[in-house]
Amino acid sequence: MAEPMKIRAKMEGDDADVKVLMSHPMETGQRKNEKGELVPLHFIQSVVATHNGKTVLDAQWSQAIAHNPFLGFRIKGAKPGDKITVSWIDNTGDKGNIETTVAAP
Amino acid sequence: MNQMRRTLLKLSAAALAVGFGLLKTGQALAATWNKAGFESKATSDALKALGVSGAQPSKDIVISAPDIAENGAQVPVTVTSKIPNTQSISILADKNPFPLTSSFDFANGAEGYVSTKLKMGQSSNVIVVVKADGRFFTASKEVKVTIGGCGG
Numbered sequence: 179m180a181e182p183m184k185i186r187a188k189m190e191g192d193d194a195d196v197k198v199l200m201s202h203p204m205e206t207g208q209r210k211n212e213k214g215e216l217v218p219l220h221f222i223q224s225v226v227a228t229h230n231g232k233t234v235l236d237a238q239w240s241q242a243i244a245h246n247p248f249l250g251f252r253i254k255g256a257k258p259g260d261k262i263t264v265s266w267i268d269n270t271g272d273k274g275n276i277e278t279t280v281a282a283p
Numbered sequence: 284m285n286q287m288r289r290t291l292l293k294l295s296a297a298a299l300a301v302g303f304g305l306l307k308t309g310q311a312l313a314a315t316w317n318k319a320g321f322e323s324k325a326t327s328d329a330l331k332a333l334g335v336s337g338a339q340p341s342k343d344i345v346i347s348a349p350d351i352a353e354n355g356a357q358v359p360v361t362v363t364s365k366i367p368n369t370q371s372i373s374i375l376a377d378k379n380p381f382p383l384t385s386s387f388d389f390a391n392g393a394e395g396y397v398s399t400k401l402k403m404g405q406s407s408n409v410i411v412v413v414k415a416d417g418r419f420f421t422a423s424k425e426v427k428v429t430i431g432g433c434g435g
Contacts, residue, residue, distance in 0.1 A: 193394060197398075204402075208380070223316045224315070229392065229393075232391040233390055234389065234390055234391050234393040235387060235389060235390075235397075236390070237385060237386065237387045237388070238315065238316050238386045239384070240381055241381070241402075242376060242385075242403075243384060243385060243399060243401065244358070244399075247400070248359075248400050249397070250361070250396075251387075251396060251397055251398070252393070252396045253392050253394070254392045255392050
């Protein structure tokens, strides 16, 4: 079950400034647990953001993105009320998604 | 509608791949993930896997990252490309076990801008490669990582 995410989108000049926080352990596969066993690789591989249904950002990640990943991006020509979605999928097939509308400045 | 068609095509391609046992189920939707690039242990190999050749150094790429990172597990990095028609930004931590950390493809009005946080194993150059109009540009910034850093 995917953990909750947070998103905020706000107009800044001609751009919508979008900030997203995802809850994910982002395990590198190199960390050992208290029993000294390697914790398996577990990380978000792909993140896709849309603006009014059109893909604006298609990201591919490695395990080197920090845990509980932060992502910021900007969309030119967006307007208050526009719909933004962000979804991710990790290397185990787990998924998360969130949506919001762009707020006025 | 075109987007929906692309998604459907991607999905059906992924479904086919699963059907033929080429992919494990979990990887089906991440079919475009650049396995070769992300599993490269050297920056040069990762760049090759990204198809980067002859990248020109550019002052129009602004990398905002701390000079000294007290916590290598959370290194904030923001990249702004002022190069017209920026299509993608890739971020590499040169001395990480697997240097390629991320690639961001932009479309439909997204600015050539991205902000994230990286894990860095040790002090290293953060290398950024921008693709714009099919050409490659690069910039880098050194980040010193304080081992076991408790600040001050």
